[in-house]
Amino acid sequence: MNAPTSMGARPPHLLDFQDWTPERLKAILDNADTMLQVLDRPVKKVPALQGLTVCNAFFENSTRTRTSFELAARRMSADVLTFAAGASSVSKGESLRDTLEVLTSYKVDAYIVRHHAAGAAHLVARYSGKPVINAGDGRRAHPTQALLDAYTIRQEYGSLEGKKVAILGDVRHSRVARSNAELLPKLGAQVVLCGPATLLPPGLARMPGVTLTTDPKEAVRGAHAVMALRLQRERMSGGFLGSLQEYADTYQVNDTLLGEAESGAIVLHPGPMNRDLEISSDAADGPQSRILKQVENGQAIRMSVLYHLLVGRN
Numbered sequence: 001m002n003a004p005t006s007m008g009a010r011p012p013h014l015l016d017f018q019d020w021t022p023e024r025l026k027a028i029l030d031n032a033d034t035m036l037q038v039l040d041r042p043v044k045k046v047p048a049l050q051g052l053t054v055c056n057a058f059f060e061n062s063t064r065t066r067t068s069f070e071l072a073a074r075r076m077s078a079d080v081l082t083f084a085a086g087a088s089s090v091s092k093g094e095s096l097r098d099t100l101e102v103l104t105s106y107k108v109d110a111y112i113v114r115h116h117a118a119g120a121a122h123l124v125a126r127y128s129g130k131p132v133i134n135a136g137d138g139r140r141a142h143p144t145q146a147l148l149d150a151y152t153i154r155q156e157y158g159s160l161e162g163k164k165v166a167i168l169g170d171v172r173h174s175r176v177a178r179s180n181a182e183l184l185p186k187l188g189a190q191v192v193l194c195g196p197a198t199l200l201p202p203g204l205a206r207m208p209g210v211t212l213t214t215d216p217k218e219a220v221r222g223a224h225a226v227m228a229l230r231l232q233r234e235r236m237s238g239g240f241l242g243s244l245q246e247y248a249d250t251y252q253v254n255d256t257l258l259g260e261a262e263s264g265a266i267v268l269h270p271g272p273m274n275r276d277l278e279i280s281s282d283a284a285d286g287p288q289s290r291i292l293k294q295v296e297n298g299q300a301i302r303m304s305v306l307y308h309l310l311v312g313r314n
Contacts, residue, residue: 014133045075054112058083118138152290165223181204226268227270228278231277
């Protein structure tokens, strides 16, 4: 593994990518290669975090991400405290800060935080005094999902340099889209965000290396990776779409649309999927799909992030 201390001062948290250099981000991807080897062993465990306690603080439901983080921490030999807001005093009205003070009394060494409010992970970082990994906050950021997406693309092509990544769908409500738009250009890729104008915030065009279009063929043309986003209907009060059928007819990632992409372009989806809405079953299960590979890679990336943030820290 690359030693975190060999790259100068490291960011204390992974809240987004603002404080992370391309070199350090590439080191996380490099170390994920090692973590994948660990996951292929008969005994899928290393002692790197032995003696440390990681708190999985999930104030928003997410079985997939929570399980991935929990397994990642356990396979690094950490003790894991899993906290679900629905079964806690938060459901009785306790504030985030009061809950955090209780958790801190358990001598937690790091927090993994998922919350429906943008900025919640920053708040935990301010008050906990411990490393914090943002596991998704509101519509703002989901950095480990973006890292595993980048890793999956790099596995295919060897590098992100010069690659075009098309991200289609409900960009407005997607923290995954925002984190990918922040991360991928740092690693040398071009990002095209595409969706109906109502689901495509124009301000994202100001991000370096990012362009916006409402034309799905233009977005996908020449792309090396095509990502479909989940249509987050639970966050829509109305007025965003004419109809679901109209949306599917225009923006669904399917074999016809993939015909515009580079030959052999890979298909990604952060999950959970609305099959035959934002992505066809043929595309989701076809030979170009890397959706299950994303899930597998997520555990290795989260092990690598924990290693970078915690190993060698006083």
